[in-house]
Amino acid sequence: MLLSATVSAKTISIESLNAKSTVKIKLYVLDCGTIQARDMSLFNPLLSTRKPMNMAVPCYVIKHPTKGILVWDAGLQDDIAKSSHGVEAHQGVFHLTVKRTMLSQLKEIGVEPKNVTYFAPSHLHLDHSGNANYFTQSKLLMQNSDYQLAFSKDAAKYGFDVNHYFELKSAEHVPLNGDYDVFGDGSTIILSTPGHSPGHQSLYLKLVKTGDVILSGDLYHFAENRANYGIPVWNDKKQTIQSFAKIDHILDNTSASLWIQHDPEEAKLKNMSPNFYD
Ligand SMILES: [Zn+2]
Numbered sequence: 050m051l052l053s054a055t056v057s058a059k060t061i062s063i064e065s066l067n068a069k070s071t072v073k074i075k076l077y078v079l080d081c082g083t084i085q086a087r088d089m090s091l092f093n094p095l096l097s098t099r100k101p102m103n104m105a106v107p108c109y110v111i112k113h114p115t116k117g118i119l120v121w122d123a124g125l126q127d128d129i130a131k132s133s134h135g136v137e138a139h140q141g142v143f144h145l146t147v148k149r150t151m152l153s154q155l156k157e158i159g160v161e162p163k164n165v166t167y168f169a170p171s172h173l174h175l176d177h178s179g180n181a182n183y184f185t186q187s188k189l190l191m192q193n194s195d196y197q198l199a200f201s202k203d204a205a206k207y208g209f210d211v212n213h214y215f216e217l218k219s220a221e222h223v224p225l226n227g228d229y230d231v232f233g234d235g236s237t238i239i240l241s242t243p244g245h246s247p248g249h250q251s252l253y254l255k256l257v258k259t260g261d262v263i264l265s266g267d268l269y270h271f272a273e274n275r276a277n278y279g280i281p282v283w284n285d286k287k288q289t290i291q292s293f294a295k296i297d298h299i300l301d302n303t304s305a306s307l308w309i310q311h312d313p314e315e316a317k318l319k320n321m322s323p324n325f326y327d
Pocket residue numbers: 174176177266267311
């Protein structure tokens with residue numbers, strides 16, 4: 050028998066996801082900007098409309114009662130807040146605005162970047178890595194595939210702009226290959242969901258009062274993507290379909306709700322920081 054050269058990716062069991070957690074984690078939703086996409090069909094070619102659409106850009110803080118703090122995604126760059134009308138990106142394909150800086154919202158809930166234990170970006174596109182350079186002292190929880198890519202000459206091909214995250218090179222990287230239990234107690238689990246980038250990841254949280262939620266990263270951009278399984282033009286289709294199936298399987302077999310991070314209608318309903326979900 051030939052031994053495979055690659056170590057197969059870790060997959061968390063449905064049984065583990067269904068195991069009840071009594072760990073009182075808190076989830077804060079920060080407003081880390083807005084992206085206007087001038088043609089939303091780029092994100093879902095199955096839509097006939099080519100109209101513009103505003104996408105919410107949240108970032109998240111998870112406070113564990115005893116094991117530290119996780120920041121999930123780093124939003125759009127705080128510097129954009131200096132331009133009251135926002136800035137253009139990708140030759141006018143996007144218009145970016147930031148009303149409140151991530152730093153000020155972290156401060157409001159008593160968090161300084163240097164005290165963040167773990168930083169986990171769903172992936173490193175500009176709306177998820179804008180403030181990544183704040184988190185050089187945190188342990189970096191990224192799939193090894195995206196990490197290797199991020200610091201290679203191919204980064205730009207995957208839409209990664211190294212200026213947003215180059216300081217992470219000095220951070221301690223925990224090289225992930227698949228699903229990962231962040232605090233080791235089942236409360237907070239990174240799910241490998243490749244497709245939007247080779248190492249794209251989502252986050253499964255067990256909130257004692259709110260119930261279980263999955264933060265989608267960019268597995269889906271809008272509710273419509275989930276309704277018709279539309280796949281953005283940049284994605285690896287095969288990987289994305291497999292990731293859709295993985296998350297569908299989890300949603301069908303657990304009590305978790307899916308939070309589609311960029312969905313503007315969903316964003317309006319969120320209880321924003323300094324309030325929190327527990
Ligand atoms: Zn995004």
